Amino acid sequence: MQLMSGNEAIARGAWEAGATIGVAYPGTPSTETMESFATYEGVYAEWCTNEKVAVEVGVGASAAGARVLSTMKHVGVNVAADPLFTAAYTGVNGGYVILAADDPGMYSSQNEQDSHFYARAAHVPILDPADASEALAFTKKAYELSERFDVPFMIRSTVRVSHTKTPVETGEKVDYELKSYEKNPAKWVMMPAFAKPRRKVQLERIAQLEEWVEQCEFNEVVKRGSEIGVVCCGAVYQHVIEALPEASVLKLGVTWPLPKEKVTSFANSVDALYVIEEGSDYLTSEVCALGVEVADFPCDLPRDGELSPGLIKRAFGFEAPEHIESPGDVPGRPPALCAGCPHRLVFKELSRIKAIVTGDIGCYTLGTLPPLSAMDTCVDMGASVSMSHGFELALAGREHQPVVAVIGDSTFGHSGLSSLITTVYNKGAGTVCILDNRTTAMTGRQGNPFNGVTLQNRESRELDLVGVLEALGIENVSVVDPHDMKAVRGALKVATKDQADELSVLVFKAPCVLLHRQRKPHYFVNGDCRSCGVCATLGCPAISKDAETGIACIDAAMCIGCGQCAQYCAFSAIEQVPASSEKGGVR
Ligand SMILES: Cc1ncc(C[n+]2csc(CCOP(=O)(O)OP(=O)(O)O)c2C)c(N)n1
Known part of the structure; x- marks a missing residue:
């Protein structure tokens, strides 16, 4: 076991x-x-x-x-x-x-x-x-x-x-x-x-x-009372068994096709038959399609989201503690890009130039949230590139903000590449930012064609991203260090202003901070802070402001020493501790 x-x-x-x-x-x-x-x-x-x-x-x-x-x-x-x-x-x-x-x-x-x-x-x-x-x-x-x-x-x-x-x-x-x-x-x-x-x-x-x-033995009847019968499957079965101890349950292990006779005879063995499922009406409609009468819940059962024993009890009018997502006194901790994330400055700079940003799916989707608030759209993998092309088509001939697609390396390989081929083929314009953090970070740092790491660490071939872009015939391709504020700002300016009528691809290349987990000496705020708050607009989880004075504060335990914030401080109030003092330092 x-x-x-x-x-x-x-x-x-x-x-x-x-x-x-x-x-x-x-x-x-x-x-x-x-x-x-x-x-x-x-x-x-x-x-x-x-x-x-x-x-x-x-x-x-x-x-x-x-x-x-x-x-x-x-x-x-x-x-x-x-x-x-x-x-x-x-x-x-x-x-x-x-x-x-x-x-x-x-x-x-x-x-x-x-x-x-x-x-x-x-x-x-x-x-x-x-x-x-x-x-x-x-x-x-x-x-x-x-x-x-x-x-x-x-x-x-x-x-x-x-x-x-x-x-x-x-x-x-x-x-x-x-x-x-x-x-x-x-x-x-x-x-x-x-x-x-x-x-x-x-x-x-x-x-x-x-x-x-x-x-099939995977479809099982758990006979208990005869008043209520429930048809369900998967994890919902565990909730039903706990929530309704008197109910009989037909637990379906095979959910297509349904066992017509088994469902019908189960329905006939109970006074009322209910179908309980999560966020869907699949099972309900399949059971109804067998000609079996399905009863309405006495009270509401949510039609979206996960179920729980409490939600099921309440749907039957039984007492249960109210379903709360998390206790109200737990402080909220909205997700944020990690301290030192190489995606951060791209969003900070896109937000500064007020670009229309068609986003994609990956860690960088977090660029949508305040304070970066940079992303306008996110639909499915690869859509950033195709949607930016759509924006450009519909905005053509009108004064408009720069349109910028933002996509990760894995997502680019998944489906962004075929989107980009459409743009190139149709002579589209706009800026595409490929955030190449050398991994598929969002799902746990898997390999992908552009980092050459394979699942079983077999020898592989790392695709040359710039080579691929150039092979498509894209003339404006640049590789930029995403930790360098001036480089990011400059590259975006050239792409969105000087080359506004052309297609540009900017490859922001730097490893995800979770890849090698290397920390440099941390940064701290010296006495020159003027409480301007600019560093806090980066949304780094290591940076906070004193509620009364507005003076910035860097949490030494969270700071990984990327130095992004120091580049935004106009008063030189953010400094790095010397490497020697860091060694013995307390974090
Ligand atoms: C069709 C589809 N497949 C898989 C996923 C799961 N998924 C979400 S983001 C992502 C990849 C993110 O990697 P990358 O684009 O390199 O961005 P990163 O997270 O590294 O910034 C995956 C596989 C999904 N959302 N949609």
């Missing part, structure tokens, strides 16, 4: 099933799954540039006869949807399991999506483990099922399942022999002539799945 997170258990389940290839793009809450899978003996695991590529590599490896694991967050499934839908036509050779990790409550996502809808739309079966133990068992079994039904299987988790550690019984690794590949265009070449018969195969498979799901 071991304690494992759902993510670790999925990795273990894949390994025990004999999966030897893992292909993914990171994204919370899925990331640790592939990181964990990569540590098992005998497996090959890699980060791909994005989820679509990962699934295509996965389909290729499966076609060639290996069992494959792909992992992604819910929005990653949007990116991977294209190959996913057609992989449900081709089917598999080696078993293929795809983890979609949803984020109800949006702890670290730009939206709340329910991946069940993808499974249903793509006709890909989906399993919903409720804890780590099930995550292992379901994943392991999914490989066998994937091969039996000749279709990829999806595993859906949510933050609670992915990140909660629960006891897991590990098992033996199965002896999986790689299958041989045989050329079969009717199965693998999805042009209309072959896709039409495969669609028929798919329909037959759906009928077989509907039959199988009635018997």
Whole structure:
């Protein structure tokens, strides 16, 4: 018995099933799954540039006869949807399991999506483990099922399942022999002539799945009282069991397709049937579509965010402490760019020139928040570059502020590059800032094509970012030190003023402070501070102001000695302690 997170258990389940290839793009809450899978003996695991590529590599490896694991967050499934839908036509050779990790409550996502809808739309079966133990068992079994039904299987988790550690019984690794590949265009070449018969195969498979799901042991009835019956899945099951001790529960481990007879007979065994799910109406509509009557909650159940036992109790009119996000007397700690973050000055300077900033997804999204308040938009990965092109198109011929796209290195590789090709191809203008902090910081410092670090530390090839930009034919490309205020200011001025009618790309290159965790002697505020507050406008968590005097203060324990703030002090009131005094100093 071991304690494992759902993510670790999925990795273990894949390994025990004999999966030897893992292909993914990171994204919370899925990331640790592939990181964990990569540590098992005998497996090959890699980060791909994005989820679509990962699934295509996965389909290729499966076609060639290996069992494959792909992992992604819910929005990653949007990116991977294209190959996913057609992989449900081709089917598999080696078993293929795809983890979609949803984020109800949006702890670290730009939206709340329910991946069940993808499974249903793509006709890909989906399993919903409720804890780590099930995550292992379901994943392991999914490989066998994937091969039996000749279709990829999806595993859906949510933050609670992915990140909660629960006891897991590990098992033996199965002896999986790689299958041989045989050329079969009717199965693998999805042009209309072959896709039409495969669609028929798919329909037959759906009928077989509907039959199988009635018997599947992953759908379980927990018989308690007969007044209330609840259909639920995943982490919600844990809340329901706790919140409604009298209720009977049909816990669905397979959520597409649904076991029609099982749901119907369960509904018939209780006075009223409720469906409880997080931030979605997927299950409710699927149960209704079976012709089963679903009761309304006596009181409100939130339709967004994560559920909790308390919220469920209150929906049934039972007493429960009011749901509060965090106790009111806990001081707020809004997220901020780290002390010494190389992204900071870019936003400070963009804010100074009042640029329209189309942003993207990464640590730098925090440039939106006060006091930097620099970002105007953030929609999805890669959108900064394409949206800035859209802004330029619609603002053409009008007086306008400079339009600047800001994107990280990993996000640029993910999808910004194809956006930029559109701008170049159509002779677009504007400024694109690539914040190359040498890592994929937001999701935990993964490697990416532009830092050349691979998941299993294999030898790789670091893409030459400037070379790539120049190869696209972009004439105005500069590499700038983002810790140097004058350099950042100067580069932005040239790009947004002197080259306003052209396309410029500025590469701000300096490592994320969390990469090497090197600290220089810290800075302090000397007696010359005039309380002007400019240093505080950088939003560095190490800098604060005295509430009464407005005198600045630098927390020596937080300061990492980047020196960004000192460059903004017009009174030379910010100084660095000499290296010698730092050594013995107390932090
Ligand atoms: C389609 C999609 N896949 C994955 C993610 C998860 N995710 C958020 S930001 C990010 C990468 C950030 O890296 P980078 O662009 O280099 O910026 P940094 O955080 O290093 O500043 C990832 C993978 C996502 N939001 N959307």
